[in-house]
Amino acid sequence: MRIGLFVPCYIDAFHPEVGVATLELLERFGLDVAYPRDQTCCGQPMTNTGCHAESAATEELFVRNFTGYDYIVAPSGSCVHHVRCDMDAVEQTDDVRQVRARTYELVEFLHDILKVDAFPWAEFPHRVSLHNNCNALRGLNHASMSELREPAFSKPADLLSKVRGLEFVHISRPDECCGFGGTFSVFEKGVSEKMGYDKVRDHSSAGAEYVVSADSSCMMHQQGCAQRLEMPLKFIHIAQILNGARA
Amino acid sequence: MSGAQGGDLNRNPPRPDRLDHAEGASVPLRSHVREAQPRGAVINGNHPIDQAEAAERFIAAPEHERMHDARLWDLRQKRDRQMHGIAEWEDLRRLASEIKEHALTHLDHYLEQFEANARANGIHVHWAQDADEHNAIILSLLRDHSVKRLIKSKSMLTEECGFRDFMAESGIEVVETDLGERIQQLDDEAPSHVVVPAVHKLRSDVAAVFARTLGTDPDDDDVHYLTEQQREKTRPLILDAQAGLTGANFVVAETGTFVVCTNEGNADLSANTPSLQIASIGIEKVIPRLEDLPVFVRLLSRSALGSPITQYTSHFRGPRRGGELHVVLVDNGRSERLGMEQFWTSLKCIRCGACMNTCPVFRRSGGLSYGATYAGPIGLIIDPTFNRHRYSSLPFSSTLNGSCTNVCPVRINIHEQIAGWRKVLAETHELPLMKKVMMREAGHLLSHPALYRAAIATADSALKHLPRFMVYNRLNTWGHGREVPAPPRQTFHEWYAKNRPTGQGEPT
Numbered sequence: 001m002r003i004g005l006f007v008p009c010y011i012d013a014f015h016p017e018v019g020v021a022t023l024e025l026l027e028r029f030g031l032d033v034a035y036p037r038d039q040t041c042c043g044q045p046m047t048n049t050g051c052h053a054e055s056a057a058t059e060e061l062f063v064r065n066f067t068g069y070d071y072i073v074a075p076s077g078s079c080v081h082h083v084r085c086d087m088d089a090v091e092q093t094d095d096v097r098q099v100r101a102r103t104y105e106l107v108e109f110l111h112d113i114l115k116v117d118a119f120p121w122a123e124f125p126h127r128v129s130l131h132n133n134c135n136a137l138r139g140l141n142h143a144s145m146s147e148l149r150e151p152a153f154s155k156p157a158d159l160l161s162k163v164r165g166l167e168f169v170h171i172s173r174p175d176e177c178c179g180f181g182g183t184f185s186v187f188e189k190g191v192s193e194k195m196g197y198d199k200v201r202d203h204s205s206a207g208a209e210y211v212v213s214a215d216s217s218c219m220m221h222q223q224g225c226a227q228r229l230e231m232p233l234k235f236i237h238i239a240q241i242l243n244g245a246r247a
Numbered sequence: 248m249s250g251a252q253g254g255d256l257n258r259n260p261p262r263p264d265r266l267d268h269a270e271g272a273s274v275p276l277r278s279h280v281r282e283a284q285p286r287g288a289v290i291n292g293n294h295p296i297d298q299a300e301a302a303e304r305f306i307a308a309p310e311h312e313r314m315h316d317a318r319l320w321d322l323r324q325k326r327d328r329q330m331h332g333i334a335e336w337e338d339l340r341r342l343a344s345e346i347k348e349h350a351l352t353h354l355d356h357y358l359e360q361f362e363a364n365a366r367a368n369g370i371h372v373h374w375a376q377d378a379d380e381h382n383a384i385i386l387s388l389l390r391d392h393s394v395k396r397l398i399k400s401k402s403m404l405t406e407e408c409g410f411r412d413f414m415a416e417s418g419i420e421v422v423e424t425d426l427g428e429r430i431q432q433l434d435d436e437a438p439s440h441v442v443v444p445a446v447h448k449l450r451s452d453v454a455a456v457f458a459r460t461l462g463t464d465p466d467d468d469d470v471h472y473l474t475e476q477q478r479e480k481t482r483p484l485i486l487d488a489q490a491g492l493t494g495a496n497f498v499v500a501e502t503g504t505f506v507v508c509t510n511e512g513n514a515d516l517s518a519n520t521p522s523l524q525i526a527s528i529g530i531e532k533v534i535p536r537l538e539d540l541p542v543f544v545r546l547l548s549r550s551a552l553g554s555p556i557t558q559y560t561s562h563f564r565g566p567r568r569g570g571e572l573h574v575v576l577v578d579n580g581r582s583e584r585l586g587m588e589q590f591w592t593s594l595k596c597i598r599c600g601a602c603m604n605t606c607p608v609f610r611r612s613g614g615l616s617y618g619a620t621y622a623g624p625i626g627l628i629i630d631p632t633f634n635r636h637r638y639s640s641l642p643f644s645s646t647l648n649g650s651c652t653n654v655c656p657v658r659i660n661i662h663e664q665i666a667g668w669r670k671v672l673a674e675t676h677e678l679p680l681m682k683k684v685m686m687r688e689a690g691h692l693l694s695h696p697a698l699y700r701a702a703i704a705t706a707d708s709a710l711k712h713l714p715r716f717m718v719y720n721r722l723n724t725w726g727h728g729r730e731v732p733a734p735p736r737q738t739f740h741e742w743y744a745k746n747r748p749t750g751q752g753e754p755t
């Protein structure tokens with residue numbers, strides 16, 4: 001099984017440790033993982049702003065980089081959601097369709113494809129609050145949604161429950177968006193910040209030491225808000241915990 | 248906020264012992280601080296509304312913002328509890344959506360059926376192409392009957408038509424019979440929410456408005472006192488009005504009847520006090536059969552307020568003895584919307600307001616920040632159909648989180664339509680130049696790996712270009728209320744080159 005590793009731009013530049021954890025974790029399962037060096041981004045920032053024409057060349061590059069792999073795996077629900085559900089600025093050739101269908105977010109890949117039942121190396125003796133990115137939650141079905149009448153489930157919580165010592169805390173508005181929203185965080189900064197403050201206060205009141213998420217973008221926003229409020233809250237990507245990080 | 252709540256479907260707070268009033272908050276939301284009420288968006292001719300600016304002023308009034316957020320989140324939670332009480336909830340939503348889609352795709356048929364049956368019931372049916380025609384038809388009816396005062400119940404359609412202002416210019420007094428709408432009328436402000444029009448006001452704001460307009464004690468903001476005073480002052484106006492106007496929630500084609508749902512019984516007041524009754528109804532309200540109605544009745548108030556049903560569900564099938572009943576069926580852009588492939592399903596909307604209650608942006612911005620008749624998620628996708636330029640920035644007042652789509656009782660794919668509008672606006676040159684230029688630069692950089700690598704080669708330059716290529720732009724909006732992440736020592740890209748030197752890195 002040949003896996004193409006997609007490391008989104010902000011993880012590459014600001015949270016390289018998340019890329020490293022994802023790579024090492026996949027390698028632990030004996031997978032043949034490659035990182036195509038010419039990768040940049042999936043095109044989401046432009047389409048998110050309505051600029052589909054401006055996104056086409058970036059989407060094309062993405063497909064060029066990842067054609068031929070059995071699976072493309074990325075530690076970001078938001079980017080994977082774009083590739084799978086919204087990448088339509090580029091002409092829909094067979095290659096494009098195939099790359100889109102084969103792109104998985106790390107949690108889904110571990111849960112649905114590899115069906116991992118144990119992470120013997122993982123131990124995280126902390127109280128954690130789980131944050132689901134909205135695209136991962138409502139677009140990729142990472143977990144049941146509080147607005148719908150459906151049986152409760154959560155793929156990330158399922159994986160984390162196999163980690164020794166980890167204890168969940170539950171916030172009062174689990175599905176509430178944290179206010180990142182891509183370009184929204186810039187163009188509507190007042191509301192974005194307020195949503196972020198409310199979110200980190202909710203984590204904090206629930207008694208969380210760590211916020212864990214499958215998306216670095218939301219966490220970067222929340223971390224910025226928590227630091228501004230001088231909260232001792234810590235943030236960690238799910239890939240790091242599953243790969244055995246202790247703190 | 249407590250860590251003790253379970254993470255499962257029982258995560259709602261315990262039910263209060265007393266029965267909830269349908270429109271009341273189930274938690275006390277008394278504010279002890281006097282704070283001036285933040286006003287809505289600045290309207291500047293046909294310039295695009297700056298929702299973000301108005302939202303910032305709303306957030307800068309923390310008592311208002313906190314109360315508004317808590318009050319609407321409370322409604323959302325009450326809605327969730329009702330949903331869990333109905334095993335077939337998702338089937339109901341599907342059914343409601345299918346009935347509406349069927350009715351909308353056979354709209355001409357059902358409207359004609361309604362007209363014929365309504366006429367047979369003794370109802371006068373009028374057709375209005377747009378707001379002007381709607382207003383003119385009603386004015387001529389009122390003049391024919393020498394009406395000096397009209398009482399009316401809440402109707403978003405009349406807001407669309409600028410009806411109150413038009414009547415004022417025409418010398419006819421209008422008195423709102425819905426309490427929230429009456430408060431808004433007295434304050435000369437538009438409704439901020441389709442179901443709870445004055446939800447953005449604290450009780451101290453209402454006390455100030457009533458003191459100014461009704462002569463009440465400005466320091467007494469007890470709700471019973473305020474309600475009673477308003478009632479005492481308004482009832483006499485209602486009792487000798489010569490005409491009453493209502494909207495309608497549903498129009499039933501097979502029976503030629505229409506249905507109005509309220510909690511205060513105010514539509515009945517408007518309909519039954521004077522002998523001349525008029526109903527302003529958007530053409531999208533029609534449903535085929537009476538049998539379809541219960542599907543919507545079960546969904547409407549549960550979605551809106553988290554109560555099983557509205558206090559009043561009033562059916563109107565003809566004039567009162569000795570009276571007249573007129574229905575004005577209004578298009579006002581609806582048939583044009585029906586022709587929009589991506590957006591026509593927005594006409595399924597039953598105006599329950601659930602999408603507003605759940606919207607994290609709406610809750611923190613207030614409905615008046617949108618500067619349009621329809622606020623919140625549903626507003627973002629229908630306001631641009633009224634005026635694409637003026638409302639061109641509204642579809643950006645969303646994080647595209649999708650909660651609105653999930654609560655919508657008629658399953659409108661609201662957040663996808665919001666994204667769809669962004670694309671349409673970009674293609675029709677309605678994006679601010681700055682956004683367009685940024686996106687063009689980003690698109691260029693991101694499609695050229697060598698340029699991209701050079702751009703983020705140093706921590707400083709990475710901060711300028713990443714993340715998302717605009718976060719650390721020259722306007723530096725990110726750092727306004729958030730700390731910026733520490734610059735990395737090395738990128739993943741560099742780490743990989745060092746640590747996996749033989750990594751294939753190339754596809755087969």
Ligand code: SF4
Pocket residue numbers: 595596597598599600601602603625651654655656657658659661
């Ligand atoms: S769009 Fe849906 S949720 Fe929003 S007001 Fe209309 S029916 Fe209610």
